[in-house]
Amino acid sequence: MTDVTASGVPEAITTSDGVPLKVSLARATRRQRMQALLLVLPLLLFLLVAFVLPIGEMLFRSVYSPIGPNVLPNFSKVIHEWDGEDLPPEAVFEVFVKDMTEAKKSNEIGKTVGNLATRVNYEIPGSRGLFTKSARKVKNITEGPYKEALIALDKRWENQHIWRTLQRISSNYTASFYLAATDRKYNEDNEIVRADPLYQIYLPILGKTLWLSALITFICLLIAYPVSYLLATLPLRTSNLLMIMVLLPFWTSLLVRTTAWIAMLQTEGIVNNILVFTRVISEESRIQMIYNQTGTIVAMVHILLPFMILPLYSVMKTIPPYYMRAARSLGATGTYSFIKVYFPQTIPGIAAGTLLVFILAIGYYITPALVGGSDGLLISNLIADHIKKTLNWSLGSALGAILLAIVLIFYWIYNKLVGVDNLKFG
Amino acid sequence: MVRFQNVQKSYDGETLVVKDLNLDIATGEFVTMLGPSGSGKTTTLMMLAGFEPATHGEIYLNGNPINNVPPHKRGIGMVFQNYALFPHMSVAENLAFPLAVRGQSKSEQEDRVKKVLEMVELPEFGGRRPAQLSGGQQQRVAVARALVFEPDLVLMDEPLGALDKQLREQMQYEIKHIHESLGVTVVYVTHDQSEALTMSDRVAVFEDGIIQQLSSPEELYERPENSFVAQFIGENNKLRGTVLEVGRDKLATVKLDSGDMVKALAVGVGAKGERTLLSVRPERVAIEPKKTRNTVTLTGKVEELIYLGDHIRTRMSVAGHTDFIVKVPNNAEHHELSEGQTTTVGWQAEDCRALDDMAA
Ligand SMILES: Nc1ncnc2c1ncn2[C@@H]1O[C@H](COP(=O)(O)OP(=O)(O)OP(=O)(O)O)[C@@H](O)[C@H]1O
Ligand SMILES: [Mg+2]
Numbered sequence: 153m154t155d156v157t158a159s160g161v162p163e164a165i166t167t168s169d170g171v172p173l174k175v176s177l178a179r180a181t182r183r184q185r186m187q188a189l190l191l192v193l194p195l196l197l198f199l200l201v202a203f204v205l206p207i208g209e210m211l212f213r214s215v216y217s218p219i220g221p222n223v224l225p226n227f228s229k230v231i232h233e234w235d236g237e238d239l240p241p242e243a244v245f246e247v248f249v250k251d252m253t254e255a256k257k258s259n260e261i262g263k264t265v266g267n268l269a270t271r272v273n274y275e276i277p278g279s280r281g282l283f284t285k286s287a288r289k290v291k292n293i294t295e296g297p298y299k300e301a302l303i304a305l306d307k308r309w310e311n312q313h314i315w316r317t318l319q320r321i322s323s324n325y326t327a328s329f330y331l332a333a334t335d336r337k338y339n340e341d342n343e344i345v346r347a348d349p350l351y352q353i354y355l356p357i358l359g360k361t362l363w364l365s366a367l368i369t370f371i372c373l374l375i376a377y378p379v380s381y382l383l384a385t386l387p388l389r390t391s392n393l394l395m396i397m398v399l400l401p402f403w404t405s406l407l408v409r410t411t412a413w414i415a416m417l418q419t420e421g422i423v424n425n426i427l428v429f430t431r432v433i434s435e436e437s438r439i440q441m442i443y444n445q446t447g448t449i450v451a452m453v454h455i456l457l458p459f460m461i462l463p464l465y466s467v468m469k470t471i472p473p474y475y476m477r478a479a480r481s482l483g484a485t486g487t488y489s490f491i492k493v494y495f496p497q498t499i500p501g502i503a504a505g506t507l508l509v510f511i512l513a514i515g516y517y518i519t520p521a522l523v524g525g526s527d528g529l530l531i532s533n534l535i536a537d538h539i540k541k542t543l544n545w546s547l548g549s550a551l552g553a554i555l556l557a558i559v560l561i562f563y564w565i566y567n568k569l570v571g572v573d574n575l576k577f578g
Numbered sequence: 579m580v581r582f583q584n585v586q587k588s589y590d591g592e593t594l595v596v597k598d599l600n601l602d603i604a605t606g607e608f609v610t611m612l613g614p615s616g617s618g619k620t621t622t623l624m625m626l627a628g629f630e631p632a633t634h635g636e637i638y639l640n641g642n643p644i645n646n647v648p649p650h651k652r653g654i655g656m657v658f659q660n661y662a663l664f665p666h667m668s669v670a671e672n673l674a675f676p677l678a679v680r681g682q683s684k685s686e687q688e689d690r691v692k693k694v695l696e697m698v699e700l701p702e703f704g705g706r707r708p709a710q711l712s713g714g715q716q717q718r719v720a721v722a723r724a725l726v727f728e729p730d731l732v733l734m735d736e737p738l739g740a741l742d743k744q745l746r747e748q749m750q751y752e753i754k755h756i757h758e759s760l761g762v763t764v765v766y767v768t769h770d771q772s773e774a775l776t777m778s779d780r781v782a783v784f785e786d787g788i789i790q791q792l793s794s795p796e797e798l799y800e801r802p803e804n805s806f807v808a809q810f811i812g813e814n815n816k817l818r819g820t821v822l823e824v825g826r827d828k829l830a831t832v833k834l835d836s837g838d839m840v841k842a843l844a845v846g847v848g849a850k851g852e853r854t855l856l857s858v859r860p861e862r863v864a865i866e867p868k869k870t871r872n873t874v875t876l877t878g879k880v881e882e883l884i885y886l887g888d889h890i891r892t893r894m895s896v897a898g899h900t901d902f903i904v905k906v907p908n909n910a911e912h913h914e915l916s917e918g919q920t921t922t923v924g925w926q927a928e929d930c931r932a933l934d935d936m937a938a
Contacts, residue, residue, distance in 0.1 A: 472660070472662075477649070480648075482650075482655075484676075493664055497665065
């Protein structure tokens with residue numbers, strides 16, 4: 153017990169020259185801490201540049217969309233005053249026509265009418281032509297009334313929906329990419345609704361990604377558990393050999409392994425050939441095992457298996473054989489001992505392995521891209537599409553952010569259930 | 579109760595870890611297997627518990643051969659060296675495990691667990707995890723778990739190996755006490771000879787897969803049958819020589835390598851001309867003994883004196899051996915010795931045992 157003064161507060165311990173012990177200790181360890189900091193500094197910098205900044209950038213992009221204000225700077229300032237009823241006032245139309253005339257002259261990336269048209273087209277599919285066509289002719293409108301003149305140019309300018317959309321995108325920040333990423337949109341009355349069934353792609357793919365990842369994780373666990381058990385219990389020489397076989401895939405390029413599966417599983421591939429040769433199936437009914445979900449599952453299980461085996465193995469390695477012996481000496485059958493004594497002790501390994509495999513699986517890209525065909529695609533393939541093909545980086549970022557959120561949620565749930573401190577990764 | 583008949587065991591098919599083991603253990607007996615590391619004690623225990631098959635021979639439990647009975651059907655309680663308490667279960671759950679396996683109801687289980695916790699004096703600890711107990715407490719729980727389902731036979735493999743000396747001694751007493759009050763048969767493994775001597779009814783001294791001697795602690799100490807046992811149990815003075823003759827009174831005449839002629843009790847020697855190792859306990863050796871009919875005397879030179887309070891440990895060179903120990907009691911009439919001094923040492927011929935010479 154420390155001395156407690158009359159007030160009930162423990163008295164601070166001091167060194168012989170009266171400096172509080174804590175201060176003195178802090179001083180003494182300061183140098184050490186500085187050294188430690190210096191040692192980890194390169195890693196911290198690397199993490200900052202390679203991890204924190206890109207993620208920050210991604211999160212920022214998913215809500216930041218300055219095209220409206222960039223292309224129509226003055227219009228963006230005044231449109232906010234419109235209450236959304238009927239059509240905007242004449243003054244707003246005037247500013248719009250002038251901004252459009254200016255914008256037509258610009259060819260700076262991010263500030264052209266084309267950019268604006270693309271942006272609005274995300275919100276109202278098919279509206280692109282309205283903007284490009286109007287932009288060509290808008291310079292002819294030199295005097296009011298601007299409203300009538302514009303509507304005369306194209307009937308569609310009478311549509312409230314266009315103006316509401318323009319009002320919405322005239323801010324630098326927007327939630328519309330998250331809406332798009334969750335198959336939602338604003339309807340003509342500015343309410344958030346489900347997208348048309350035809351355009352609902354992201355949620356189903358996200359759902360499929362989660363389901364396939366869970367399935368892959370489960371299959372990995374089923375295969376990895378006995379293998380890890382063997383690894384942990386076999387004599388050293390045999391288990392080393394087995395370990396090399398487990399690690400072998402790590403030493404082979406991902407691409408090679410994936411294409412090997414193509415060679416194995418395609419309709420003219422080895423597996424089908426053997427099945428046909430042994431007359432299990434007929435020549436006409438060769439099974440489609442690749443370029444679909446089956447292909448994705450098989451190849452991903454293969455690739456992710458070591459990530460399940462290693463944590464399981466490292467946990468099982470620490471479980472001495474005498475627990476099972478003790479259980480059996482107490483009268484339990486082998487199965488009962490396994491279920492009640494061995495299995496519970498491997499849970500930290502199962503938790504670590506499933507968490508690892510699941511997280512890797514929901515973000516997996518290259519394997520589904522190569523062997524997934526169209527129905528074996530996962531959400532990351534869509535993200536890659538948006539980054540590389542459609543160049544809608546903001547939507548890609550929003551999808552990425554949702555994926556990140558899902559990973560964090562799973563991590564949180566695991567932490568609640570198992571405790572992250574209990575995880576054993578190797 | 580337990581019977582090993584010509585049991586042999588080999589792990590690799592090349593060397594025998596247990597060689598021709600024959601052992602009978604009576605009901606209620608406390609038998610200890612004592613021996614150096616690697617002598618096959620654990621292996622023997624594992625064969626009895628059913629975790630290792632015997633390579634040859636038969637083991638009987640209550641008269642029935644059990645070679646083909648799986649471990650969980652043998653009904654043998656076992657205390658492991660590392661306790662093997664299940665880390666993910668509380669103490670009470672650990673203790674209830676063998677009861678649950680046997681299909682006892684929850685209330686029965688609780689009753690038994692409570693009783694057994696009281697027996698090992700840990701009534702308050704049922705809710706804790708094994709990791710939250712001290713080594714001694716874990717040890718008690720391990721003993722309790724091996725006893726809770728009331729087996730007739732309990733095996734303990736170096737159960738006190740991990741404890742410090744004081745706790746060991748206390749636990750030795752407690753285990754012995756439990757054994758006496760419950761009347762279970764105990765087969766105990768240790769490589770601590772004082773533990774074996776204080777606890778057991780009989781001790782089996784293992785060496786190299788063979789039981790060298792199986793007898794009561796007193797027998798073992800007073801009348802070792804071979805030189806290994808004599809060396810292994812307690813302290814011993816060794817003198818090497820050759821047998822000249824074995825008389826009718828079982829006394830052998832031995833010519834020591836130094837040339838001295840002595841008489842000793844023939845135990846492990848028969849024929850004339852055989853090499854022998856004479857063994858005599860330090861406490862049976864006297865300085866300048868009174869001569870009686872069978873007193874053996876030799877001259878010795880004092881090499882070193884170590885004062886130990888109640889006795890003075892004296893290292894001497896006798897008949898060419900420089901590590902001859904004499905315990906001189908620190909009583910009123912003891913001889914004052916000084917280093918370098920030459921004197922006579924002597925003992926009764928019956929106290930000196932002529933054993934086989936392992937080195938020969
Ligand atoms: N599972 C095994 N496989 C192969 N050899 C073994 C095995 N277990 C034990 N041995 C060998 O058998 C011999 C006897 O081992 P055992 O464990 O019975 O000794 P012990 O008397 O219990 O020793 P200790 O006092 O060190 O526990 C040793 O040489 C050991 O190397
Ligand atoms: Mg052992």
